[in-house]
Amino acid sequence: MSYKHPFQRHKTREVAIGNRVVGGTNPILVQSMTTPDTHFVEEVVKQIHLLEEAGCELVRVTVPKAEDAGALGEIKKQIHIPLICDIHFDYRMALMAMDHPIDKIRINPGNIGGFDRYRQVLRKAKSKGLPIRIGVNAGSLEKDLVEKYGFPCPPAMVESALRYLEIAEEEGLRDIVVSLKSSDVLTAVEAYRLFAKQADYPTHIGITEAGKPPYAVTKSACGLAPLLLDGIGDTIRISLLGDPVPEIIAAFDILQATQRRVRKPELIACPTCGRLEIDLEGIIAQVEKRLEGKKTPVKISILGCVVNGPGEAREADLGIAAGKGKGVIFRRGEIVRHVLESEMVDALMEEVDRWELEEKMNGTLKEEIGLGSPEKRVALPLARG
Known part of the structure; x- marks a missing residue:
């Protein structure tokens, strides 16, 4: 009883993250981020288990200190979904984190400390077989780009992403996901659209610092729905103040409303x-x-x-x-x-x-469906541990 919508997903390359794959025709994965200090292993693991129960498929932890990096192995042993390390400012934390059993590194090009340090991170990621996410953020754009464009506009964000992609390719690393986040909906949407015209790397989409529910959910939906309907986005996070579990519920609701992943009545x-x-x-x-x-x-x-x-x-x-x-x-x-x-x-x-x-x-019952092409609806596997 469904109208066949003329939908075509933006073609992106596939990137493996632990036991999951993003990009291509794979399901748009839902992710979140933990809130306790990462070295508080018991608290972090407990929260990740709650996220898993809600359907979370990728989880990110921050690694600002050596003791946080040291906790990664114990956390990884106790969870069932890929573990991503979030790095800001200190590139040494990225190098240290990659000595532990993680599945991806996220870096911010605006504060990683320069191209030489970025290359060190790339080389180690390549040697470890780890993917990275280049996480461009309007709030921490490189100084030269802000001076060039006058403010952190979408073209400046895309130029930042492309310059760091070029360096990664020079280092032989192509397992890369890109995000171009802003707390301003229009800026984020335009940045992702511009990037999609120039590159085939998979994107992680979200509206950063969206705030407190319920407004933050509405704001995120306003930013992400246009992208999803354009076929843009390979992973998704709804950034909410407080408990991260509602992020998962909101993300799947947005995916269901846009018919990108329908997994319940x-x-x-x-x-x-x-x-x-x-x-x-x-x-x-x-x-x-x-x-x-x-x-x-x-x-x-x-x-x-x-x-x-x-x-x-x-x-x-x-x-x-x-x-x-x-x-x-x-x-x-x-x-x-x-x-x-x-x-x-x-x-x-x-x-x-x-x-x-x-x-x-x-034999036609589907646990989950999503729109994969204008011609058909494609069966997708449910996330399992």
């Missing part, structure tokens, strides 16, 4: 108005509760009146169009049941279970 409901003649909020709450944990990518529509209800329900995989105290259940556009309001939730869930069973029997 989508529930559609009307905003309610004076025409409503059933307890729609109560019904939605019950259905949401009973859908928890389900991974079937089925679109479910529950509409509370006869104006848009029948049409919307027909466009969904499953749907309810309700009137006064009763309604009809649609399945693939056809009416399959007439039900009373008191029966709606149980009847709908029976149809959800039947949908899952039939899809399994037909």
Whole structure:
């Protein structure tokens, strides 16, 4: 029941990060960053386990001190997703971190300390077989570029990324991911679009320092949705103040809304108005509760009146169009049941279970789907430890 959107993902090269691969036609991976000091191993591991449970697929830790680098091996032993080290200012921390079992290094070209130190990091990464992320940030752009352009604008950010990519290629390192982050939505979006026209390296997309939810989630969605709809982005992070677990939920919600990764049922409901003649909020709450944990990518529509209800329900995989105290259940556009309001939730869930069973029997049940080309929807594997 889905319209075939004319979507084409930006073609990027593949880069392996631990046991995952980004770029190409691989799923857009969701990542986050821990908040405790990295040398507090128990706290960091506990938080990473919570992130894993939420679906996090890549995790980053900061390494500002030698004791943080020394904790990396113990952290790596206790987690199940690739471990990325975030380096600012002191290139020696990057060199030290790479002596431990990590999966990627993220550096900021604006504060790594110059080209010679950057080359040292590149050479060691190449010798260790590690990928890097060149993390350009509008807030720490190189001084000469700020002077050239007058302010940290998108062309300046892209020039920064390209100059560091050129040096990496000179050193023979091509396993590189690039990010061009800004706390300004328009700056970030334009920077990523400009970069995508000039390079085929995979990108990590995000709006940096977005702030506190719920506004920060809205701000991130405004910045990332246009990029995702343009086919840009190979990994994603929603930067939120505080507990990082909500970052994972928000990231997957944005990926689901843009149909880049659909990994759970989508529930559609009307905003309610004076025409409503059933307890729609109560019904939605019950259905949401009973859908928890389900991974079937089925679109479910529950509409509370006869104006848009029948049409919307027909466009969904499953749907309810309700009137006064009763309604009809649609399945693939056809009416399959007439039900009373008191029966709606149980009847709908029976149809959800039947949908899952039939899809399994037909061999067509997908744990997760995403738009891979204008012609087809492509099955994607769920993240596992």
